[in-house]
Amino acid sequence: MIIPFEHKSQAHCESGVTSNLLKHYGVPISEPMAFGIGGGLFFGHLPFVKVNGVPGTTYRIYPGQIFNNVCKRLHIKSDAERFRSVETGMNRLTENIQNNIPTGCQVSVFYLPFLPEVFRFHFNAHNLVIFGEEDGFYQVSDPVMDDKCIIRYEDLAKARFAKGMPEPRGRMYYIKQVPQHIDMKGAIKKGIKQTCMFMKSPPVPWFGVNAIAFLSKQILKYPIKLEPRKATLYLGNLIRMQEEIGTGGAGFRFLYAAFLQEAAKETGIDGLNELSSRMTGIGDQWRNFAYNTARICKARSTDVVSYSELSNQLYQIYEAEKFFYNELSKVY
Amino acid sequence: MKLEEVPQEKKNFKDGDKAPQKVLYVTDNLGSYTQTNSAGWEAENVVLEQAWEEIDHQLKVAMQQVRNGKCSPITYYMIKNRMDISILSSYVNKWQWQVRRHMIPVVFAGLSKGMLDKYAKVFNISTDELKKLP
Numbered sequence: 001m002i003i004p005f006e007h008k009s010q011a012h013c014e015s016g017v018t019s020n021l022l023k024h025y026g027v028p029i030s031e032p033m034a035f036g037i038g039g040g041l042f043f044g045h046l047p048f049v050k051v052n053g054v055p056g057t058t059y060r061i062y063p064g065q066i067f068n069n070v071c072k073r074l075h076i077k078s079d080a081e082r083f084r085s086v087e088t089g090m091n092r093l094t095e096n097i098q099n100n101i102p103t104g105c106q107v108s109v110f111y112l113p114f115l116p117e118v119f120r121f122h123f124n125a126h127n128l129v130i131f132g133e134e135d136g137f138y139q140v141s142d143p144v145m146d147d148k149c150i151i152r153y154e155d156l157a158k159a160r161f162a163k164g165m166p167e168p169r170g171r172m173y174y175i176k177q178v179p180q181h182i183d184m185k186g187a188i189k190k191g192i193k194q195t196c197m198f199m200k201s202p203p204v205p206w207f208g209v210n211a212i213a214f215l216s217k218q219i220l221k222y223p224i225k226l227e228p229r230k231a232t233l234y235l236g237n238l239i240r241m242q243e244e245i246g247t248g249g250a251g252f253r254f255l256y257a258a259f260l261q262e263a264a265k266e267t268g269i270d271g272l273n274e275l276s277s278r279m280t281g282i283g284d285q286w287r288n289f290a291y292n293t294a295r296i297c298k299a300r301s302t303d304v305v306s307y308s309e310l311s312n313q314l315y316q317i318y319e320a321e322k323f324f325y326n327e328l329s330k331v332y
Numbered sequence: 333m334k335l336e337e338v339p340q341e342k343k344n345f346k347d348g349d350k351a352p353q354k355v356l357y358v359t360d361n362l363g364s365y366t367q368t369n370s371a372g373w374e375a376e377n378v379v380l381e382q383a384w385e386e387i388d389h390q391l392k393v394a395m396q397q398v399r400n401g402k403c404s405p406i407t408y409y410m411i412k413n414r415m416d417i418s419i420l421s422s423y424v425n426k427w428q429w430q431v432r433r434h435m436i437p438v439v440f441a442g443l444s445k446g447m448l449d450k451y452a453k454v455f456n457i458s459t460d461e462l463k464k465l466p
Contacts, residue, residue, distance in 0.1 A: 011355040011367075032357065032365070052416050110414070116351045118380060121414055145352050163422035164415075233386055236379040243376040249356050254333060258357040258365035280359060284333060294375035297382055 002132030005102050007141040007148045011248030011255055013127040014066045015040055016143025017104045020129060021067075024102055025178045027074070036259030037073055037187045038066030039194035041252055043321075044207045045215045051165075052122075054237040057215070059251035061198070063106060063125035063166055067173055069194070073187035080173040086161050089170030090153065094133050096174060102131040102141075106171040108162030114142070114149040119244075124162050126246070144246050188263045189332050195256075196329040199321070209322045216314035223302040232297045235310075239290045239297070250290070253283035271331050278324055285317050333358045338370050343377040387414060398465055404440030405465055406431075409455040423454045 005024055010016025015035035022029045035041070040061050047055040064080070071078040083089035096103045108124045109115060132139030136153045151159075160170045198208060205214040215238075222231040242251040257279035264272035292313065296306050335358045342351075353369040360366055390411045397403040410420050421431045424447075433439050434447075445459070452459045 009352070009355055011357060052414075118351070118384065121383075122419055144355075164419040167422075229386075229389075232382065236382045239375060239379040240383065243373065244380070249333070249354070249370075249373075254357045254365075261365050276365075277359075277363060280333070287333065290375045294378040298378050 001098055002134065002139055003097065003100055003102050005129065005131035005139075005141060008143075009146050010143035011246075012040075012060075012252065013143050013246050014038075014063065014125075015255070017127040017129055018067045018070050020141060020143065021102060021104055021175055022070070022076070022178075025076075025175055027076070027178055027182060029070075029074075030262060032255050032258035033184075033262055034070050035066065035252070035255050036195075036263060037191040038069040039191050039198065040066045041195050041256045042198055042207075043209065043211050043251075045211045045218070046206050047218060049165075051237075054234055055218075057238050057241050059242060059247065063127075064171065064173075067104065067127075069191070070187075071175070073190045074182055074184075075179050076175060077177040078173060078175050080171060083161075083170040086157050086170070089160060089172070090157055093130060093138075093172055096172070097130065097133045101174045102129050103172050103174045104129050105156075105160055105173075106168040107156075107159035108164075108168065111155055111159035111162060112142070112151070113155055114140070114145065114151065122162070122164055124164055124166055124168055130156075185267050188267055192263070192328060193332060196325050199325045200329070209318060209325060212314060212318040212321060216311045216318060219307055219311045219314065223304050223307045228300055228302040231302055231307075232300055235293050236297045239293050242286060243290055250283040250286040253279060253286055257283060269331060275324070275328055275331070278320075278327075282317065282320050282324060285313070285320060289313050289317065335360050335366065335368060338368055339373040340371040341374045341377065342371040343381070387411065395465060401437055404435050404437050405462060406440065406451060407435050408465060409451075409457070409462065413455055420454070424450050 008020055010019065010031045012031070012035065015031050015038060018034040018038065019029055019031045022034070042058065042061045044058045045055065049056040081092065083092070093103060104127055107126050107128060108122060109126045110120050110122050112120065128140050128142040130138050131141055137150045138153065138156050140149045140151050142149060160168055162168060200208060202208040202210065205211060222234055226234065243249055248255045257276045260272045260276035260279060264270065264276065289310065293310060296310070333356070338356060338358055353371060356368055356370050357365050358368050391408065394403065394408045394411050398405055398408050417428050417431055421428045424431065434443060448459050448462060452462045455462065
């Protein structure tokens, strides 16, 4: 059985899935809007959590939060399930399809055969929508793909029950009921407030804007403490997290700027327009940072001067973002 | 980023022709946001290539170590599947120190059939293939 589902390719997987799912139920919400209301923007740098031997860096909130927050803030009834056994997990998914419910799933990128080999790493926080099932093949709407795809039962089972942090454990989520009236304004306010709080107030150096300053200090140590190969790998990973497919580029900052612009139209608060163009400026700064970092990676340089330049650039981004969130929190 | 600045630097990876277009949000000349597509960006290509070079490098090192009898083939296949010890250990349901132990050739030689099957299944190869290098 195949549910008539409209696939639209989007910049980021989770906000894209959220937007596509909600549109199916007649809620007109764009991807940037879903990202902003879901409070998707974040920054974190955790030198003690190593992924493939490289410190973890994130530009977004924990997986699953965007969908949950959007549903909560728009008063949409939704449900999410996790499973212990592969079989029950797959059966529940098929059951959902037969009940005409397009269902979002958290999967690992490594087991998705329709993606090119070069992008397939053990990254477990990818999202896609399953909207049909026929003879052991599932219909997939993956927001990063241009078109709809199909996937075999075995592959999907592996992808949904992949191991390693963050473990999907077959997580699937779907919408149960949509209210008559959608209060966008209230939801936008809550989304913005959350982002301000998450970026400004964590009292530890690993999260929020403070983490950007922290990272800029860490980068100074790379050429001294690490061998050249490792140092450039650390830098390369930063840029991959920021620019690779599924981020919309420049670490979600452009996506957020697009949200602020749309929010200004929706709420009529003029100040958000100016903040949006400021966020675009911050995104461009991140992009410059990526460009310079990639140059160092290519040259395999451990020249202390070029690392301290990078560090300076990051510190400027820190100051710009800190100022930005202070201004943003004054809007509400 | 402005609409006219969107990079279209496509890189030919091994099977990169299947690579989807990347959706970007950019500003047009009036400053309002629109969605557009990009074929790729040089900076992004460089770091993706670097990640793969690193895997190739590690594979070569591991191959040499297995040949010299310093590691068991598990090390090689782990890297081939882009895993690290923590991921592999959760797939085979063992502690990390146990997986590290299985990477010692003497210990590997004494592993039970069941344990070998488990590893082979994770690496998506047969048990015979697991015992030797490709």
